[in-house]
Every structure is written in C-alpha cells, then in structure tokens.
Amino acid sequence: xxxxxxxxxxxxxxxxxxxxxxxxxxxxxxxxxxxxxxxxxxxxxxxxxxxxxxxxxxxxxxxxxxxxxxxxxxxxxxxxxxxxxxxxxxxxxxxxxxxxxxxxxxxxxxxxxxxxxxxxxxxxxxxxxxxxxxxxxxxxxxxxxxxxxxxxxxxxxxxxxxxxxxxxxxxxxxxxxxxxxxxxxxxxxxxxxxxxxxxxxxxxxxxxxxxxxxxxxxxxxxxxxxxxxxxxxxxxxxxxxxxxxxxxxxxxxxxxxxxxxxxxxxxxxxxxxxxxxxxxxxxxxxxxxxxxxxxxxxxxxxxxxxxxxxxx
Ligand code: CP
Numbered sequence: 001x002x003x004x005x006x007x008x009x010x011x012x013x014x015x016x017x018x019x020x021x022x023x024x025x026x027x028x029x030x031x032x033x034x035x036x037x038x039x040x041x042x043x044x045x046x047x048x049x050x051x052x053x054x055x056x057x058x059x060x061x062x063x064x065x066x067x068x069x070x071x072x073x074x075x076x077x078x079x080x081x082x083x084x085x086x087x088x089x090x091x092x093x094x095x096x097x098x099x100x101x102x103x104x105x106x107x108x109x110x111x112x113x114x115x116x117x118x119x120x121x122x123x124x125x126x127x128x129x130x131x132x133x134x135x136x137x138x139x140x141x142x143x144x145x146x147x148x149x150x151x152x153x154x155x156x157x158x159x160x161x162x163x164x165x166x167x168x169x170x171x172x173x174x175x176x177x178x179x180x181x182x183x184x185x186x187x188x189x190x191x192x193x194x195x196x197x198x199x200x201x202x203x204x205x206x207x208x209x210x211x212x213x214x215x216x217x218x219x220x221x222x223x224x225x226x227x228x229x230x231x232x233x234x235x236x237x238x239x240x241x242x243x244x245x246x247x248x249x250x251x252x253x254x255x256x257x258x259x260x261x262x263x264x265x266x267x268x269x270x271x272x273x274x275x276x277x278x279x280x281x282x283x284x285x286x287x288x289x290x291x292x293x294x295x296x297x298x299x300x301x302x303x304x305x306x307x308x309x310x311x312x
Contacts, residue, residue, distance in 0.1 A: 001298040001311065004304045005127060005140040007148045007190050016152065017159045019029060019305040020296075024156075027083040027302070028059045033309045034063030040104035041141065044071040046213035049270060050141045050149065053297035060298070061305055066104060079125040093126075097133035106137045106180055106308055111224055113144035115245030121145070137308045139301075142183050150269050151187035155195065157234060157293045161265055166196050167231035170264075172223060173203030174277040176237035177252045184269050185238045186213045193217060202226035206248045227260055234267040235278055258282050265289050 001009055010016050023029065039058045043051065051067065058065045068074060077096055078089035085092070100107050110127035121144035131138045140148055158169070169192055171185060186209060192199040193216055200218045201209070208219070220226040227233060235256045240246045256266065256278040266278065266288045274280055282288060 001307050003131060003138045004308065005131065005138060005143070005146060006146050007151050007187055007194070009148070010152070013155065013191075013194050016303055017156050019306075020156050020299040021159070023060075023302050023306070024296070024299045026096050026299070030306055030309075031060070031062045032308060034058065034061040037062075037106070037309065037312070038064040038066060038104040039106040039108060040100055040307070041065065041067045041108045042070045042074075042100070042110070042130075043068070043141075044109070045142075047110060049139070049294050049297050050110060053153075053294070054139075054141060054149070055299045056298045056306055057301035060302055062311060063106075063305070063309075066302065077129075078130050089100040093129035094133050096291065097130045098135070099143075100130070101135045104136065105312060106139065106305065107134055108139035108141045109143070110141040111143055113245075115179050115181060115239060118244040137312075139304060139308070144181065145183060146190075147183040147269070148187050149297065149300050149304065150184055151191040152304070153293055153296040154234070154267065154269075155187055156296045156300060157267070157289060158195070158197075160292070160296075162231070162291055164231060166198060168198040168200070168229055169195070169232045169234065170226050170230045171199070171201045171234045171236065172256065173207050173228065173254060174235045174237050174256060175252055175254050176247070176273065176277060177250065179239035179245050179247050180237050182209055182238045182241055185209055185236050188236070189213055189217055190232055200226045204249045204251060204254065206240055206242065207238065208241060209238070223254060224260070227262065227264070230264040231263055232267055233264045235272075236268065237247070237277060255279060256282055258285065258287075261287060263287075267293060270294055 075090040113121040127143040258281040
C-alpha cells in the first residue's frame, strides 16, 4: 500500500484490526521503523482527535512530525490547470505538493467538503491534487468524501466491544444546527458493509447518503424500528446530499436518548453537541464508548503508518 486515502486501501480488514490491537498492547514495538523519517500533517480545517492521535501514532513509530495549519497559515492554493492566477490564489498545487515532498517522507492531509460545490467536493481536489503531484505517500485525515482513519478506529472499537457473531449495528442521523459533511457517515457505512453485521441506516427522508456508498445497506426511515435490539448505535449528523449541503430538517425527536438506545453501545466520532445530537444521560453512561473510539484513533493511524513505512 502506498497511500491510505479510503477504506478501499485496506487489503484485509480482520488482519488490520488484529494488527492494530496488537499495536495497542505494545505501542512502542516498532519504534525504530520511522527512524530518520518525517511525516508532515497538513490541516486545512480544525481538529482535536485527528491531530493528536496521528501525531501520537507517528511518535510511537519513531517518526519526526511537522504540523501545519495550512488553511490559516499556508498560501491559498490553486488546483485548476492552465488558470491565469491573477485572483485570490497564490500558489499552484503542482509546486506546493512537490515542495512538501522535499521536506518529509509521508504527508497526511485534512481538507473538508465545501458543501457548496458537489462536483468539486466529489473530485476531492485537495487530496487528489496532493496525491497527483507529491512523490511521497498520502494519508487522508478526512476529506470531502471520507474519513477512513475514523472508520478504521470504529472497526477496532467494535471488534473490542462486540460479543456476538453477527451484531446489529445502526447508523442514526441526528439533528444539528450547522450543515455538516458526509465523510464520517460515508466511511462508516463502507466499513460496516465489510463487516459480518446486520447494518441499518436510519434518517429522515431527504437525508439519503450517496447511493454509490449505501448500495447494499438497509435504509429505514422509522428510527424506533431501526433501533430495535441494536447492539451498537452510531449517531451522526450530516447535511442533505440530494439538496447538497443544506439543512432541511432539524427535528429534535431524532436526538439520541437513553430510552431509545436500549441496551446498545453508543458511538460517535466526536466532537458532539450535548443535548442536541445526544442527551447527557447517554454520553455520561457506561453505554457510551466514544472515548474508547477516540483512543483507538491512535492505533488506526499507527497501523496505517506502519504499513506505509514498511513499503518505503
Ligand atoms: N473525529 C475527529 O476526526 O475528530 P477531530 O475533528 O477533532 O479530529
């Protein structure tokens, strides 16, 4: 594997999950693998978990780490070919990506969807621009379309917590005051479709995700019905895909409550808005495994970086 930009880059999910769990048990076992090598983390958007867990994973492997908040500190990048750059952009991705390749051995990038231009978002111009013009491996720390490090951490967490041969796993939409991207829901869906699980997505009408991603998943618009006898409930807001980037419904009845959760484990990628997306009683209960999900972000990133380093 050269790049890790989507969960389709995982060649054997059970093996990766097992390897990540082994790293968790002995996180410094490969401390010399990254010796004399550098990873550069470029953030076009804010982060807490991704920034710290990827940095921690890199340090566990002995890598030097450089972090740049590109969105606020870097030059505004141009992605179009042949553009006359006499407007707002100062540097072309062709030079920027090649320059980054001079300073490090791996580059990791976070660049969210704009939610204003579906075509551009789906083209993943930032991630694919770097992938096209760098000479080094690229890791996706959440792009317009996917968050494969989060989905891998989620698979590790479910692997640790699951007691059944075929658990019932529900992805439930929740209300949110702001328009949020589809990346987490997309990658979680792709990941769950690879699991031996009874997987159901529930959301109000109008919040259908991209059917290229949900193909094969069960969709149930009745949240109560979807949640019946669930073992894991992953709650997430996303904006409309059809009416791209719009908030078309903020129905408070979709908030996750202790009553609705039943005996299931509660999952969320974080950050989460308390008493909007999920009530305090859920987050503060033993059924919430959100902190363990966040903890597993380190081992998801570490297995990805280990596999890349082994091929360098
Ligand atoms: N879940 C997640 O990616 O968190 P951050 O946005 O804080 O990195």
